[in-house]
Amino acid sequence: xxxxxxxxxxxxxxxxxxxxxxxxxxxxxxxxxxxxxxxxxxxxxxxxxxxxxxxxxxxxxxxxxxxxxxxxxxxxxxxxxxxxxxxxxxxxxxxxxxxxxxxxxxxxxxxxxxxxxxxxxxxxxxxxxxxxxxxxxxxxxxxxxxxxxxxxxxxxxxxxxxxxxxxxxxxxxx
Amino acid sequence: xxxxxxxxxxxxxxxxxxxxxxxxxxxxxxxxxxxxxxxxxxxxxxxxxxxxxxxxxxxxxxxxxxxxxxxxxxxxxxxxxxxxxxxxxxxxxxxxxxxxxxxxxxxxxxxxxxxxxxxxxxxxxxxxxxxxxxxxxxxxxxxxxxxxxxxxxxxxxxxxxxxxxxxxxxxxxxxxxxxxxxxxxxxxxxxxxxxxxxxxxxxxxxxxxxxxxxxxxxxxxxxxxxxxxxxxxxxxxxxxxxxxxxxxxxxxxxxxxxxxxxxxxxxxxxxxxxxxxxxxxxxxxxxxxxxxxxxxxxxxxxxxxxxxxxxxxxxxxxxxxxxxxxxxxxxxxxxxxxxxxxxxxxxxxxxxxxxxxxxxxxxxxxxxxxxxxxxxxxxxxxxxxxxxxxxxxxxxxxxxxxxxxxxxxxxxxxxxxxxxxxxxxxxxxxxxxxxxxxxxxxxxxxxxxxxxxxxxxxxxxxxxxxxxxxxxxxxxxxxxxxxxxxxxxxxxxxxxxxxxxxxxxxxxxxxxxxxxxxxxxxxxxxxxxxxxxxxxxxxxxxxxxxxxxxxxxxxxxxxxxxxxxxxxxxxxxxxxxxxxxxxxxxxxxxxxxxxxxxxxxxxxxxxxxxxxxxxxxxxxxxxxxxxxxx
Numbered sequence: 001x002x003x004x005x006x007x008x009x010x011x012x013x014x015x016x017x018x019x020x021x022x023x024x025x026x027x028x029x030x031x032x033x034x035x036x037x038x039x040x041x042x043x044x045x046x047x048x049x050x051x052x053x054x055x056x057x058x059x060x061x062x063x064x065x066x067x068x069x070x071x072x073x074x075x076x077x078x079x080x081x082x083x084x085x086x087x088x089x090x091x092x093x094x095x096x097x098x099x100x101x102x103x104x105x106x107x108x109x110x111x112x113x114x115x116x117x118x119x120x121x122x123x124x125x126x127x128x129x130x131x132x133x134x135x136x137x138x139x140x141x142x143x144x145x146x147x148x149x150x151x152x153x154x155x156x157x158x159x160x161x162x163x164x165x166x167x168x169x170x171x172x173x174x
Numbered sequence: 175x176x177x178x179x180x181x182x183x184x185x186x187x188x189x190x191x192x193x194x195x196x197x198x199x200x201x202x203x204x205x206x207x208x209x210x211x212x213x214x215x216x217x218x219x220x221x222x223x224x225x226x227x228x229x230x231x232x233x234x235x236x237x238x239x240x241x242x243x244x245x246x247x248x249x250x251x252x253x254x255x256x257x258x259x260x261x262x263x264x265x266x267x268x269x270x271x272x273x274x275x276x277x278x279x280x281x282x283x284x285x286x287x288x289x290x291x292x293x294x295x296x297x298x299x300x301x302x303x304x305x306x307x308x309x310x311x312x313x314x315x316x317x318x319x320x321x322x323x324x325x326x327x328x329x330x331x332x333x334x335x336x337x338x339x340x341x342x343x344x345x346x347x348x349x350x351x352x353x354x355x356x357x358x359x360x361x362x363x364x365x366x367x368x369x370x371x372x373x374x375x376x377x378x379x380x381x382x383x384x385x386x387x388x389x390x391x392x393x394x395x396x397x398x399x400x401x402x403x404x405x406x407x408x409x410x411x412x413x414x415x416x417x418x419x420x421x422x423x424x425x426x427x428x429x430x431x432x433x434x435x436x437x438x439x440x441x442x443x444x445x446x447x448x449x450x451x452x453x454x455x456x457x458x459x460x461x462x463x464x465x466x467x468x469x470x471x472x473x474x475x476x477x478x479x480x481x482x483x484x485x486x487x488x489x490x491x492x493x494x495x496x497x498x499x500x501x502x503x504x505x506x507x508x509x510x511x512x513x514x515x516x517x518x519x520x521x522x523x524x525x526x527x528x529x530x531x532x533x534x535x536x537x538x539x540x541x542x543x544x545x546x547x548x549x550x551x552x553x554x555x556x557x558x559x560x561x562x563x564x565x566x567x568x569x570x571x572x573x574x575x576x577x578x579x580x581x582x583x584x585x586x587x588x589x590x591x592x593x594x595x596x597x598x599x600x601x602x603x604x605x606x607x608x609x610x611x612x613x614x615x616x617x618x619x620x621x622x623x624x625x626x627x628x629x630x631x632x633x634x635x636x637x638x639x640x641x642x643x644x645x646x647x648x649x650x651x652x653x654x655x656x657x658x659x660x661x662x663x664x665x666x667x668x669x670x671x672x673x674x675x676x677x678x679x680x681x682x683x684x685x686x687x688x689x690x691x692x693x694x695x696x697x698x699x700x701x702x703x704x705x706x707x708x709x710x711x712x713x714x715x716x717x718x719x720x721x722x723x724x725x726x727x728x729x730x731x732x733x734x735x736x737x738x739x740x741x742x743x744x745x746x747x748x749x750x751x752x753x754x755x756x757x758x759x760x761x762x763x764x765x766x767x768x769x770x771x772x773x774x775x776x777x778x779x780x781x782x783x784x785x786x787x788x789x790x791x792x793x794x795x796x797x798x799x800x801x802x803x804x
Contacts, residue, residue, distance in 0.1 A: 017492040025485075
């Protein structure tokens with residue numbers, strides 16, 4: 001009886017903790033990451049600076065889409081890392097999300113512009129179609145297909161763990 | 175500058191707590207000077223940490239947005255009260271609060287006890303090393319003092335609007351006080367096993383502390399349930415959300431624990447159970463922190479996540495749990511009392527109900543783990559919901575009630591003589607049977623488990639009424655705390671069943687100045703108002719409700735849009751009566767101009783919270799009486 005109790009109270013917690021340990025170390029662990037592939041939704045919006053019409057045809061090749069807003073503090077934190085990616089010649093398209101045009105432009109002027117192009121999504125319609133829940137969120141897109149959707153701040157760790165494996169797998173940005 | 179000072183104070187106190195652990199464990203703790211040193215160092219390091227926290231509160235109140243966390247979770251338009259509560263609205267700050275409470279429990283214990291009290295110094299050492307573990311977690315993985323430099327943002331991102339609520343402001347602090355309060359019992363259990371002297375009555379040293387923690391946990395869970403009901407618009411009292419479950423598990427284990435404590439503080443017969451439960455309760459509290467803060471489970475409660483945090487917490491908790499369980503199993507022979515529990519004694523009933531509580535904890539754990547295991551095998555997400563939990567909890571609770579019913583009047587270490595209670599037992603069964611029949615006929619309750627639960631609840635209540643009668647007429651002593659808490663349990667069983675069976679809801683489409691009826695109530699949409707508030711705009715719908723007797727009252731639900739995050743929330747309005755709540759929310763406007771109006775009749779929901787408050791109240795009374803007799 002004592003032997004059973006003795007083994008039980010030690011084995012059970014060890015089993016539980018090892019399970020969680022393995023679970024956390026799994027790559028799929030990042031709850032903000034979504035790897036389902038689907039086509040980028042159709043949209044017709046305007047460009048932030050020029051107010052010119054913009055739609056799916058204006059986007060091609062392999063690029064990131066980053067959803068941001070001037071009211072989003074985390075975007076401010078993420079901004080430095082986006083600048084670094086942009087310097088490594090990774091094209092980033094911005095979606096300015098539920099934001100006033102003047103505020104957005106002021107923000108970009110203050111903190112710098114890592115984006116090739118900024119789509120002004122004032123009503124959040126494109127973001128809604130893309131399943132955006134807030135800002136910041138980042139998508140990896142290749143030839144019109146969404147490969148990765150990440151909800152939350154992208155930093156070096158997230159980039160290495162969530163994006164790089166997919167980029168290596170499909171041999172993108174070459 | 176203040177930010178750096180606060181951070182420095184935290185780091186300094188981490189070092190001092192570690193020193194304290196070394197003093198308590200590696201020097202002779204029976205030495206009077208050493209004991210006084212440990213006690214003093216603890217007091218000073220807790221003062222440092224508390225100062226650091228108060229500076230942090232000041233930073234939040236004074237809108238210091240160069241602190242990243244404050245910039246992300248507060249806003250200069252917020253009332254001061256919510257600037258303070260924004261500190262525990264997300265991970266880093268709430269972890270800081272959690273640690274503050276941990277430190278304060280230890281400080282209070284240190285303050286009110288003599289240094290010569292058995293096990294005190296070793297327990298302070300255990301508490302200190304746990305504090306160090308959490309402080310390192312805070313500083314290394316979730317630093318609340320991180321700054322945005324050189325330019326601080328002009329304004330903050332605002333607290334999540336659903337958290338701008340008085341119930342939420344106090345719900346987490348109560349829960350944390352509850353979770354972490356069991357550290358006193360845990361530390362004593364460890365110190366007791368390390369010391370290895372079975373003649374020390376550690377159980378009576380921690381009884382008050384454990385009951386206090388249990389009261390906090392009970393009230394904290396109740397507040398959370400109430401908040402989800404009216405603020406989240408969930409319209410019920412319990413949802414088997416994973417994070418509700420991680421609060422329920424320590425509560426169940428703690429309930430079993432405080433019952434076992436009352437046994438083993440009198441005789442040592444349930445000592446193994448009591449030690450094991452004290453470890454389990456504290457482990458489950460920490461496990462809850464891990465589940466919520468590692469983000470492995472999607473829930474309304476989950477914090478922004480980072481695998482590093484999960485890994486750190488898991489390692490820390492793993493060392494604590496496996497370490498204490500190893501210690502436990504190596505000391506088994508010292509803990510076993512050798513005394514045999516008599517059948518039908520009070521101890522025997524408590525042991526049986528311990529097993530029921532154990533099964534409930536285990537099943538809840540399974541409900542949390544199963545989706546994770548399933549996901550890692552089949553790569554598909556599933557969720558375990560109410561049907562699973564109901565299927566286990568209802569029969570278990572009924573069985574536990576029946577054992578409780580027969581245990582009433584049982585004596586410590588003596589066989590219960592059922593024959594002396596035959597009258598009140600059979601009368602209780604008879605009266606409860608009659609009540610069930612009434613519920614069946616008059617309220618048309620036909621669910622078999624609901625009827626059984628009503629029966630189980632009412633046999634307890636009626637049986638205790640006989641106990642109260644005996645006390646009033648024959649001055650026959652009965653334990654008032656147990657009477658109040660268990661009548662609370664009976665009310666809980668009955669009100670949950672009635673709520674389940676009688677409550678109903680309906681979505682109506684109503685245009686302005688038109689009305690609709692539901693269950694004899696006439697609901698008229700009389701007006702729509704736009705209300706401007708400092709941090710949000712809202713549409714307020716005004717309904718004139720006429721009940722079947724002809725009484726009128728207004729209900730004013732709202733839809734709000736918060737400026738800072740653009741988030742839209744619905745505010746319910748509730749008309750409270752003795753038996754039921756009339757609960758109304760508004761949805762979207764349809765193309766024909768009508769509004770979707772959701773109306774719910776929630777029966778006996780206040781009674782559910784009332785019963786929990788009764789249990790908490792019994793706990794408070796017991797604490798008061800334990801300290802008076804001392």
